[in-house]
Amino acid sequence: MPKAEKIIVFCSSILLILFFIGMIYAVRELNILLPTCITSVEPFKTGKVIKHTEDKYEIQYVARMWNFDPAVVEVPVGATIDFYVTSLDVIHGFHILGTNVNLMAVPGTVNYIQKKFLKAGEYSILCHEYCGMGHQMMSAKIMVK
Amino acid sequence: MMEKMKIEKSFRRLILIELLFPILLLVLGIYHGFIQVLYRAGVIQSTSFLGLDYYQGLTLHGVVNAIVFTTFFAVAFGHALILFYLKKTPHLLFSWISGGLMVLGTLLASYAILSGKASVLYTFYPPLKAHPLFYIGATLLVIGSWIAFFAWIPLYRSWRKENANQKTPLAIVGIFSTFLVWLMATLPLAYEVLVMLIPWSLGFVPTVNVMLARTLFWFFGHPLVYFWLLPAYIMFYVMLPKVSGGKLYSDFAGRFVFMCFIILSAPVGLHHQFTDPAIRSSWKWFHTVLTFGIAIPSFMTFFTLCASLEYAAKSRGGTGLLRWWTKLPYFNKDNHEQWLFPYFISGLILFSFGGITGLINASYTMNSVIHNTSWVPGHFHTTVGGPVFLSFIAMSLFMVARLLGKEIQFPKLNMWVPYLWMVGVLTFSIGMSVAGIYGVPRRTNLGISYMTSQPDIFRGLGMLWSNMSVLGGGLMSLSMVFFFFVFITTLCSKKKMEGHLYFPTSETYYDENISFVQNFKPWIIIAIVLIVIAYGLPLYDVIQATFYGSAGFTPQSPLPTP
Numbered sequence: 001m002p003k004a005e006k007i008i009v010f011c012s013s014i015l016l017i018l019f020f021i022g023m024i025y026a027v028r029e030l031n032i033l034l035p036t037c038i039t040s041v042e043p044f045k046t047g048k049v050i051k052h053t054e055d056k057y058e059i060q061y062v063a064r065m066w067n068f069d070p071a072v073v074e075v076p077v078g079a080t081i082d083f084y085v086t087s088l089d090v091i092h093g094f095h096i097l098g099t100n101v102n103l104m105a106v107p108g109t110v111n112y113i114q115k116k117f118l119k120a121g122e123y124s125i126l127c128h129e130y131c132g133m134g135h136q137m138m139s140a141k142i143m144v145k
Numbered sequence: 146m147m148e149k150m151k152i153e154k155s156f157r158r159l160i161l162i163e164l165l166f167p168i169l170l171l172v173l174g175i176y177h178g179f180i181q182v183l184y185r186a187g188v189i190q191s192t193s194f195l196g197l198d199y200y201q202g203l204t205l206h207g208v209v210n211a212i213v214f215t216t217f218f219a220v221a222f223g224h225a226l227i228l229f230y231l232k233k234t235p236h237l238l239f240s241w242i243s244g245g246l247m248v249l250g251t252l253l254a255s256y257a258i259l260s261g262k263a264s265v266l267y268t269f270y271p272p273l274k275a276h277p278l279f280y281i282g283a284t285l286l287v288i289g290s291w292i293a294f295f296a297w298i299p300l301y302r303s304w305r306k307e308n309a310n311q312k313t314p315l316a317i318v319g320i321f322s323t324f325l326v327w328l329m330a331t332l333p334l335a336y337e338v339l340v341m342l343i344p345w346s347l348g349f350v351p352t353v354n355v356m357l358a359r360t361l362f363w364f365f366g367h368p369l370v371y372f373w374l375l376p377a378y379i380m381f382y383v384m385l386p387k388v389s390g391g392k393l394y395s396d397f398a399g400r401f402v403f404m405c406f407i408i409l410s411a412p413v414g415l416h417h418q419f420t421d422p423a424i425r426s427s428w429k430w431f432h433t434v435l436t437f438g439i440a441i442p443s444f445m446t447f448f449t450l451c452a453s454l455e456y457a458a459k460s461r462g463g464t465g466l467l468r469w470w471t472k473l474p475y476f477n478k479d480n481h482e483q484w485l486f487p488y489f490i491s492g493l494i495l496f497s498f499g500g501i502t503g504l505i506n507a508s509y510t511m512n513s514v515i516h517n518t519s520w521v522p523g524h525f526h527t528t529v530g531g532p533v534f535l536s537f538i539a540m541s542l543f544m545v546a547r548l549l550g551k552e553i554q555f556p557k558l559n560m561w562v563p564y565l566w567m568v569g570v571l572t573f574s575i576g577m578s579v580a581g582i583y584g585v586p587r588r589t590n591l592g593i594s595y596m597t598s599q600p601d602i603f604r605g606l607g608m609l610w611s612n613m614s615v616l617g618g619g620l621m622s623l624s625m626v627f628f629f630f631v632f633i634t635t636l637c638s639k640k641k642m643e644g645h646l647y648f649p650t651s652e653t654y655y656d657e658n659i660s661f662v663q664n665f666k667p668w669i670i671i672a673i674v675l676i677v678i679a680y681g682l683p684l685y686d687v688i689q690a691t692f693y694g695s696a697g698f699t700p701q702s703p704l705p706t707p
């Protein structure tokens with residue numbers, strides 16, 4: 001191998017290691033987590049908002065052609081919210097705009113993520129996976145007060 | 146060895162059909178690309194336009210541009226490389242059967258799409274259910290490509306025996322890597338389609354495991370993108386240095402990079418499923434690590450190609466640390482082989498954007514910002530729509546002209562095609578990407594979203610950026626109009642020489658004989674081991690965490706199909 005080639009392999013490895021450190025930092029310090037495998041919750045058929053305490057909520061979202069249930073939810077600023085998402089028919093998407101909450105809703109399974117809203121406002125949820133003819137109209141809202 | 150070569154009539158005809166047929170379909174695929182940007186900017190506010198529904202057209206766009214065109218090209222290019230570099234002719238009958246199955250499969254799938262019974266997009270995620278002919282057509286296309294590949298293997302073996310003391314030509318290493326990746330990709334796809342989807346779409350089994358099908362799809366989906374990319378890499382390593390007037394900087398780099406793709410193409414597919422349920426996040430992390438591993442051969446390629454270009458520029462009188470960049474044949478209007486340079490360089494410039502946005506997509510944590518937003522098509526039009534597409538259309542034109550003994554017509558116009566495309570794609574991609582960061586979704590008929598009381602996203606800044614993609618899409622389409630014009634006038638021009646096969650082939654600057662990159666076997670074994678590790682347990686997860694199978698749905702109705 002020519003010397004320059006060795007140098008470039010070395011430098012690009014270092015660069016990638018730096019990227020990795022960035023990712024590990026995001027996971028550990030910024031607490032950005034990805035959904036994982038859940039078997040403890042069975043897929044549900046209707047949407048639900050459960051208030052465990054003043055600042056702990058659980059919301060079960062059902063996605064179906066072509067709406068979300070519940071369609072509008074109100075939660076307080078700063079509450080910890082457990083989002084559970086499933087689908088009754090085809091695959092849907094679940095993206096709370098302006099946040100990192102970005103999930104797939106897959107029939108037969110339950111997806112999960114935790115989120116705290118630190119800013120009050122009206123958040124839109126969009127279905128971002130093609131789910132049939134009405135896909136472009138499929139959305140919901142979360143009011144954070 | 147690098148002389149023009151005559152090939153047998155029947156085989157020539159086969160290669161020509163495999164090049165011309167997908168180019169013809171491409172007219173439709175490109176057409177709907179342009180229509181899509183119009184919908185997405187709210188210029189067309191309707192569910193369909195000129196008889197094609199948005200999602201039907203989008204299915205066509207994805208299937209024709211990304212699956213049909215690329216697969217046909219890879220097979221035709223592979224045939225030609227084997228003929229030219231090994232001086233051996235693949236089994237004639239098998240090769241015709243392969244081509245016939247591919248054409249038949251494409252026609253069946255096109256029928257299903259055009260009749261409106263398969264608007265399921267090119268990823269065909271169940272439980273959206275398409276007409277059985279859609280799946281059967283796709284299967285025939287893939288099987289056809291397998292047969293072509295299997296017919297090359299004995300030729301490679303016997304060449305190796307006859308030339309025991311020679312290195313395999315780099316182009317041959319490249320095309321075999323391409324098809325090994327394709328084989329690894331299409332086996333899980335075959336399971337998904339043959340075992341799960343076809344019986345289900347025919348009504349023999351009532352339900353399908355959606356997560357399993359989806360995971361198998363992406364087990365196919367990532368190596369698929371390297372199946373697109375590797376033929377372009379062959380051209381960049383073997384032909385680009387020659388047409389820029391230089392030499393390939395390092396032969397080892399080429400071989401090593403191809404081997405890396407064999408081992409790392411498949412065990413990375415979960416990076417498309419970061420936001421999915423039913424897969425442990427630790428497996429997602431593992432696939433992230435391997436995905437970043439594959440960036441190393443890409444960086445090496447970037448370096449090797451720049452070094453080769455520097456050599457070319459300096460032997461043309463270029464000087465300085467960076468000034469030599471101005472000495473490359475950017476505006477070469479010849480019609481022999483140097484006209485390939487503008488196509489290749491434009492593709493590479495686009496790819497530098499594609500590589501960086503790709504690293505962002507693959508970053509475990511950043512992915513949730515852009516997953517399934519219009520950022521994603523913004524990204525991959527600079528990869529599959531960049532180096533892959535440009536090098537494939539250039540090489541199609543090159544091969545067709547050579548095989549028919551024609552000269553490229555309108556070389557000046559031809560020279561501007563890739564630059565216009567590059568500027569178009571950049572404009573398009575910036576628009577799509579920024580809109581994506583605002584949250585504008587992909588795969589969505591935004592023309593309709595406009596008219597409803599939908600989230601502000603469809604009226605605010607996000608849309609402004611989407612409108613920018615109209616400008617880009619317009620330039621891309623114009624560039625394609627010019628390309629088709631050059632293509633057709635070349636086809637119809639007078640024959641100027643005897644039809645032949647020829648590829649520009651670079652000499653090598655550093656030509657070493659490093660033994661661990663001379664054989665496929667060890668790399669294939671590593672690949673299999675990695676795949677078993679990377680997919681064994683995630684597939685187990687998926688099966689464990691799926692509570693019930695799904696009946697099928699058509700896009701038209703929220704009720705399951707009977």
Ligand code: HEM
Nearest residue numbers: 178179181182207210211266522530587588589618621622
């Ligand atoms: C005039 C040229 C083109 C234009 C204007 C264009 C435009 C678009 C647009 C706007 C989308 C996103 C649609 C949506 O998500 O709702 C899209 C998707 C796509 N394009 Fe293109 N495109 C062009 C050429 C190409 C080429 C040459 C290729 C590949 C070789 C390609 C491959 C794809 C693929 C694979 C998708 C994804 C389809 C899906 O999400 O199911 N496009 N294109």
Ligand SMILES: [Cu+2]
Nearest residue numbers: 092127131138
């Ligand atoms: Cu949906």
Ligand SMILES: [Cu+2]
Nearest residue numbers: 366367416417
């Ligand atoms: Cu991928």
